Amino acid sequence: MRDQLKGMQTRLREIAAAFLERPDALCFIGWEMTPDEKETRPFFARKPRQVKRLVWNEMCHPNPASYLPGLRGSEGMIGVAVKGCDARALRELIRANQIERKNLFVLGIPCAGLVDPNTGAIASRCSECQYPVDLDYDETLGPMETPDLTVERSAPDLDAMSLQQRRAFWKQELDKCIRCDACRKICYGCYCPECIFEMSDPKWATNRGDLADKIFYHAVRAYHLAGRCVGCDECARACPMGVRLDLLNRSLRDHAKEMFSFDGAGITDEKPLLRTFSTEDPDPFFGGDK
Amino acid sequence: MSDFEPKILVFACNWCSYAGADMAGVSRYQMPPNCRVIRVMCSARVRPEQVISALTQGLDAVLVLGCHPGDCHYTEGNYITRRRGIMLKNLLETMGFEKSRFQVNWVSAAEGARFAQVVREFVEEIKALGPSHVSTEKDTGTHA
Structure with a gap:
């Protein structure tokens, strides 16, 4: 080896x-x-x-x-x-x-x-x-094919948790966050010339450091990568405080697969998830034509 | 929690839902006063950031209203809203928000009664849920 x-x-x-x-x-x-x-x-x-x-x-x-x-x-x-x-x-x-x-x-x-x-x-x-x-x-340097790996992924199963448990989990995780922006800096997909977190007018995000502010930061960061995150988990590795950021991106990837059979970013030339739509998309949460 | 009056943000699209709201008003339907309506040119104009921002700044729920699928003034705006909405709803759920704090619904310009009904039901649902956990857990000024 x-x-x-x-x-x-x-x-x-x-x-x-x-x-x-x-x-x-x-x-x-x-x-x-x-x-x-x-x-x-x-x-x-x-x-x-x-x-x-x-x-x-x-x-x-x-x-x-x-x-x-x-x-x-x-x-x-x-x-x-x-x-x-x-x-x-x-x-x-x-x-x-x-x-x-x-x-x-x-x-x-x-x-x-x-x-x-x-x-x-x-x-x-x-x-x-x-x-x-x-x-x-x-x-x-050799055939570029998916290697055969069996890896245990140590991750709490958020979907199996109750709402209260999820809240407690994210409160605990986000309390660690120091808003250093390392997760944003390391991400391949964060290349906007003017980032929403740096805008002063309108000032979307603050650095108050309270839970609401961190939820905004991490929810928006994860959402901006919906359908673009390639699952490299670099955000979690770069985080100096060990916040499980990979779980947010992963949950979005899982939902995209479940709801829209989206393969995952960068694997094929499939159209980007949020740049396209299908008239057959599920309408599960909406009133629809009641 | 019976006297809890939620603060709710409603985005209504200019071509269908806002006209629907107008219709509801002209037709004198009774509606709860908890909603603040913002008119947008299309439901797809609502940025997910705006929804998240509202929920983290103390609003209890957000409702996005657009034309019925297939009826969008811009042909496909509401399909985009739908896909975005599903992803956003899942994300919010993963982060510990109740499912119903963010909803998307369709109201056409002719459906004044439906507008009133959608808003009434939404307000009832949020009233039953109580205040958002973010606004109640908000710690003020403890950050060093």
Whole structure:
């Protein structure tokens, strides 16, 4: 396993170096180890000699594709390494015109599951792993197919809880929140030039820090990702207070599947969930034609 | 909780529901005074943020009224509202709001009686629920 990852890392460096030799190459986005060697962080290689800092291992949690909207309009080709969840995000970004495919060099990396640094087991985000169908890669390090993983997902079942229990659960979770915006910053899908939480007129959100304000923040944040969340759980990983943000996005994904048979963002070229409708949509909660 | 008077926000679309409300008024139907009506050009103009914002700023419930499916003045606005509404309702439920605190319904311009009935039933339902947990749990100024 370790040898296989090492081999892939060598190959990744070779491909990145060859790409950066091209005269039109701007940068190659991948991962490097943090100084304490315990985690990885995103790394932008700009010169071929820098590729020795690039790594590939089971700790490569960050999503390199999430930096692409910030590079929109820049001159030159951008290389980007993507694992399965990143590839889903990449497809959504291309569809949302956040980056042009012709300016990208996409290196697909087959991932056999990431490891949660806290538990040492396969990360729970990998439990719903699904590779995009027919995505166009420039190069790959192997077949880009959904790996066969059995992962226990440690999550309280919100649907099974009573209303009171859910309230108590979210009160407890949201009390931890310090409104640092880490979840928003890390998300591939939060690329609006002016975020609703930063607007001053109208001032939608405050930083009062009471429960109502946090409910507004997290409900809106999750809703803005409805049908776009690729389920990478980066929000929960980035949260310094350990708030289970992934549960909100996950519940929206589950409902989208249940109500509209929506496959999930970035997997196929299915139309975006809230950009389309069907006259056959369920009308379960509404008065309808009584 | 019998003397509880909920504060309710109603978004009514310009082409059907607002005209329906007008019809209800002209026809002298009795309606509870708990609703504040905001006229919007289409029910799809109501942003989910506006609904969430209302619920977290102390309103007890939000009702969005639009044309019947298929009758939208803009052809498809209310279909979009419907899909959005389902997702929003599920999200609010997951976060601990009662199901009925946010509702979408359809009222046409000719249905004055229906407008009055929808509003009456909605107010009764919210009265039975009591105040929203967000407005009652709101801690003021304890945040350091």
